[in-house]
Amino acid sequence: MGRSVYVAAAVALVLTSCSVLCLGAERFGARECEELGFTGLALCSDCNALAEFVKEQELVEDCRKCCTEDSDDSISKLTFSGAIIEVCMRKLVFYPEIVGFLEEDKDDFPYVEARYVYGSPPKLIMLDDKGDQKETIRIDNWKREHIRQFLKEKVKPVKSDS
Numbered sequence: 001m002g003r004s005v006y007v008a009a010a011v012a013l014v015l016t017s018c019s020v021l022c023l024g025a026e027r028f029g030a031r032e033c034e035e036l037g038f039t040g041l042a043l044c045s046d047c048n049a050l051a052e053f054v055k056e057q058e059l060v061e062d063c064r065k066c067c068t069e070d071s072d073d074s075i076s077k078l079t080f081s082g083a084i085i086e087v088c089m090r091k092l093v094f095y096p097e098i099v100g101f102l103e104e105d106k107d108d109f110p111y112v113e114a115r116y117v118y119g120s121p122p123k124l125i126m127l128d129d130k131g132d133q134k135e136t137i138r139i140d141n142w143k144r145e146h147i148r149q150f151l152k153e154k155v156k157p158v159k160s161d162s
Contacts (some may be wrong), residue, residue, distance in 0.1 A: 026065065033066035037123055037138025043078060044069055049153075053146040059138075079156040080134060082111040082127040085147075089116040097144045098122050105148055111157040124150070129158045 015157070047063035054060065085102065094098050102114055115125075124147075126135040138148060 028062070028065045034136070036062050036066065037121070037136055038063060038066035040131055043067060046078070049150075053077065053143075054141055056141055059141070079154055080126040081129040081158045082113070082131065083109075083127040083151060083155050084113045084115050084127065085122070085139075086115045086117050086120050087122040088120045090118070091121070094143055095122050095140070097142060098139065098147070100144045101147045105144065108148075109151050111153070111155055112125070112151060126154070 028038075028095045044064060044067040047060060050063050051060045085098070085106075087095065087098060093103075097138050106112060106114060122142075124137045124139055125133050126137065128134045142150075
């Protein structure tokens with residue numbers, strides 16, 4: 001009987017270790033995700049889309065540590081009604097792709113607002129149909145065409161009746 005207790009303990013240890021290793025790295029808390037530019041509302045399928053646009057593996061891994069698993073009836077086609085590109089005016093010189101988007105492409109997206117906030121890293125603030133902030137995504141390393149494609153896929157403005 002003593003041996004079966006040891007076997008059960010060993011099996012429990014292996015299963016616990018496997019669950020941690022098999023599930024991948026740890027999950028970040030809400031504060032850590034917010035500091036990284038993720039609100040934790042991103043779906044994990046969005047992280048897969050992010051991986052296609054941004055080749056920085058560490059950023060994609062951080063996204064996966066902050067995402068919410070997609071459900072079968074999924075909102076993996078989750079869309080927003082508007083967006084704000086927030087960036088520090090003084091730091092724009094370091095982000096030519098974002099400058100290019102703001103100067104040449106932004107007019108193609110009337111539901112996107114540019115907001116200049118001192119010290120803010122470049123980010124997209126995604127809005128719901130009431131104009132409330134729903135998700136924040138850092139776009140430091142995004143290329144101009146990736147910003148365009150992301151906005152085309154994820155922002156579907158609400159049609160007004162007026």
